[in-house]
Amino acid sequence: MHSTDEQLRMQPHDLEAEQAVLGAILIEPTALSTAQESLRTQDFYDSRHQRIFQAMLDLAAAGTALDLLSLGNHLDRAGHMTAIGGRGGLAELLTTVASASNIAHHCRIVADHAIRRRLISFTDSLSRQAYDKQAIDGLLQTVERGVRQIMTGREEAEWCALQQVAFDTANYVDRMHKGHEAVIGIPTGFADLDTLLGGWHRSDSVVIAARPSMGKTAFVLGSALAAARAGFKVGFFSLEMSRLQIGLRLHGMGAPLDLHALKTGTLTPQGWWHFAETTQHLAGLPMWINDASDLSIERVVSQARHLQASQGLDLLIVDYLQLLQIPDAALYQRGIAEASRRLKMLAKELNVPVLVLSQLSRACESRPDRRPILADLRDSGAIEQDADIVIFLYRHEVYVPDTDEKGLAEVLVRKHRNGPIGDRKVRFIARYAEFKDLPEGTA
Structure with missing residues (x-):
């Protein structure tokens, strides 16, 4: 004793x-x-x-x-x-x-x-x-x-340069292989959406919401990649996926390469060549990833400020809102509302667009038309109120696998404080976990 x-x-x-x-x-x-x-x-x-x-x-x-x-x-x-x-x-x-x-x-x-x-x-x-x-x-x-x-x-999780994520991903895939023997704002990554929105605009809070499995993370990763390729500095808070998982996704859509082959290291000879080329390409992009899973809104704000001061920042992404730590579970809805408000304030303070992913309630699945509406935003009406833009993602094949619309996704702009709303269609390529523009004349 x-x-x-x-x-x-x-x-x-x-x-x-x-x-x-x-x-x-x-x-x-x-x-x-x-x-x-x-x-x-x-x-x-x-x-x-x-x-x-x-x-x-x-x-x-x-x-x-x-x-x-x-x-x-x-x-x-x-x-x-x-x-x-x-x-x-x-x-x-x-x-x-x-x-x-x-x-x-x-x-x-x-x-x-x-x-x-x-x-x-x-x-x-x-x-x-x-x-x-x-x-x-x-x-x-x-x-x-x-x-x-x-x-x-x-030791809170620190910002990790995309260069390190790219190299870590390369090492991981290599180990798996051996084990098996006109845009005004920041480009969204989608031409039709850029035409509608003019890109992501500084100080805007953009809510991107969907039910699970619709592809929220894939959508914003594609946007992040497009922005970084255009020379914009991107910060990505990934509360759900590890930076290795993010690295695999980025390699998959960057090459493009089959995501399963990446995870298992079973690439073809040509795939390895594309993989090595993509690793070098990603390593040179101005993007930073924070994969801490226990972040409060205070820590998000603090670390975003730090990133802007130390590296510069043009676009901030938070994946996703409902995974932020709320101190008092009994006041969960109020906590989500406060987090939404703080992220809007952060967009204005840092003068960057902040893309906030949000989970939708099951309400939309009880209707004949399962396309989301603004009332489906979970936990707090403040999410809609604070957002300058609200975008819903919808893929009919999630509910009807044998649909004629297999491989199609709808990007539904349901709120646009400073411009028009509207619907746009894009392709979803499941093997790469990637959204892409439709060929001209097919939208």
Whole structure:
């Protein structure tokens, strides 16, 4: 058991580093994005600092200017001012630094101490459980799960350059083989849709919605590829698929190559040649992929800001809305509505089009005509309200496999705040998981 001295030992922390982080944010509000990359509210040891940091996040989310006065007013309204020591105490806490230049270093110090505290808490709990007579397999699973949670708290998934995704995909397919022996805006990737919409426009929030298996991810990957090929910088949040799965999809539609052959490494000699050529092509495109599966809307906003600052950004894609982490399950619909609103605000803030994928409710499947309508958007009417453009994808063959319309997909533009709505048809090639324009004269 732990000795009395060990039990009374002060937990790891650095109050000066915490104050330096908060003071730097007050000096340079854009430093908040840097802090959000590595810190959560609970990472601060001092409860006063937790309240201040959370207040800063609240003000930033509301689009309110971040200064000592607005911060004090917010804390006062929340009833936290007394706990912080009044406005004088607040000023004293936040005036210990003269520059924001070292914020990344101070954030790392605060984050490291938070990791140490989590480790201490976990090992204390583990020690107590080890004295119990539970099955050893269960105890080892607890160890594995706990370590994974601690590491997840420290290392959020980082942006991965498409170059690395392309090379990782090449290595994966090679291993599988050996194992078996006029557009105004950003191009959508589809000529008829470009004619209707004029491309994706900066500051627009575009909702692309469908029932499962209609091809939402394939559709936006095709659009992302078209934009990157045109020289636009693309950020892709993939909450559902891993970056390897995304890499396989991009190789499949880029070559094109049969997706099953890619997954199993069973390409033909000509296929290998196309594969190698596609790998080199993808590696040179300006696209970054984030495949973290536990992102909150706050982390999406923070990491999108960071990507724009570090690499530049022209188009942002979120796949998909309902997979974002909502803190309170009881308030799920409100959380989705808030995420939708924040993504619209992000499109305006970063001045980029944001494509948001969304799952549709089953309501459309109970009608004779299963084509979606705006009322089918799941979870919140706010999704429709916030969107500048709403696009539905529909493939009749999903419901009627022997239909005469096999291989056809409908792109239904049902809302267009600044232009016309309408329907367009495209091809869907299942073996490549790819949407393509129909030949001229067949639409």
